[in-house]
Amino acid sequence: MEVDKGKGEAEETRKVAEADRDTVTLKSSDGKLFEVSKEAAARLSTVLAGMIAGGSIDDNGTDLKQIGSEALENVVDYCNKHANSIPSAALISSSISFNTAPFKEPEEWERKFVDRLSHDALFDLVEAANFLGMERLLDVTCHKISEMMKGKSPDQIREVFNIKNDYTKEELEEIRQELAWAFYDD
Amino acid sequence: STCSLIMKALFRRDGYLHRSITAAAPVAVSEAPCLPQDIMMEIFSLLEIPDLVRAGSVCSSWRAAYTSLCATAHSKLQQTPCLLYTSESIGDRAM
Numbered sequence: 001m002e003v004d005k006g007k008g009e010a011e012e013t014r015k016v017a018e019a020d021r022d023t024v025t026l027k028s029s030d031g032k033l034f035e036v037s038k039e040a041a042a043r044l045s046t047v048l049a050g051m052i053a054g055g056s057i058d059d060n061g062t063d064l065k066q067i068g069s070e071a072l073e074n075v076v077d078y079c080n081k082h083a084n085s086i087p088s089a090a091l092i093s094s095s096i097s098f099n100t101a102p103f104k105e106p107e108e109w110e111r112k113f114v115d116r117l118s119h120d121a122l123f124d125l126v127e128a129a130n131f132l133g134m135e136r137l138l139d140v141t142c143h144k145i146s147e148m149m150k151g152k153s154p155d156q157i158r159e160v161f162n163i164k165n166d167y168t169k170e171e172l173e174e175i176r177q178e179l180a181w182a183f184y185d186d
Numbered sequence: 187s188t189c190s191l192i193m194k195a196l197f198r199r200d201g202y203l204h205r206s207i208t209a210a211a212p213v214a215v216s217e218a219p220c221l222p223q224d225i226m227m228e229i230f231s232l233l234e235i236p237d238l239v240r241a242g243s244v245c246s247s248w249r250a251a252y253t254s255l256c257a258t259a260h261s262k263l264q265q266t267p268c269l270l271y272t273s274e275s276i277g278d279r280a281m
Contacts, residue, residue, distance in 0.1 A: 123221060126221060126225055127221065127222075127225075130222070130225055138225075138228070142225065142228045142229045142232060143232055145229050146229045146230070146232035146233050146237075149229075149233060149237055149240075149241045150233065150234075150237050151237065152237075152240065153240060154240050154241075154243050154244050157240065157241055157244050158244055158245070161244075163244055163245050163248075164245070165244075165245060166245050166246050167245070167246065172243075175243045175249075176243075179239050179243065182236050182239035182240055
């Protein structure tokens with residue numbers, strides 16, 4: 001940590017040093033450090049891009065207090081894998097806004113990337129992607145979760161996601177009657 | 187766009203509001219990882235309508251996301267009401 005005396009100067013030196021580095025160091029809520037390509041971080045995360053442009057990246061580890069180490073490790077892993085894959089124009093322009101830009105199917109490596117995650121890790125990664133403004137990663141993780149719901153009855157979905165049915169019998173009956181056509185397989 | 191940001195902020199707020207209500211009710215205790223409502227809406231928006239309807243009836247917080255999504259889709263898309271609908275996920279039993 002810097003002391004106040006001479007801080008301005010230290011700040012300047014730090015900024016210059018930072019500009020030369022091609023990675024940024026991120027710190028999870030539980031204090032673990034991760035290195036990620038600056039180019040990939042800026043390209044994939046609007047929040048990190050803003051921090052890099054604004055000079056608020058800390059060489060000793062930029063604090064991301066909202067993100068646990070497992071989720072951050074996955075974020076960094078995704079960024080690094082993305083940096084190594086050839087970015088297509090379609091990928092960069094893809095957007096999460098559900099009725100403006102059409103969703104681009106995940107690429108093979110992205111599919112594999114989310115397939116290996118546990119439910120908890122996947123949900124944590126969704127929240128981390130959302131927090132960091134990583135639209136593509138949010139798309140890919142949300143797509144995976146939607147895939148897990150497809151072709152299943154409400155009971156099967158509850159089982160997959162470990163969700164308790166919080167409806168009363170009456171409420172459930174009402175929904176079932178209203179939407180009877182969708183429940184042919186129950 | 188600014189508009190969609192505002193919409194998202196509103197849904198997020200509603201999501202939190204909803205969760206605080208369900209948290210107060212002992213029957214609503216769920217061990218499932220809880221995602222903010224705007225994310226649930228993103229996920230639901232990727233589903234075909236039959237899957238969407240079934241997912242929307244899983245629990246009350248998912249239903250809230252489903253209801254918001256339908257309301258947004260109607261006001262934003264301004265699409266013609268769908269009279270006939272077919273999809274792969276309904277299979278042979280589709281009318």
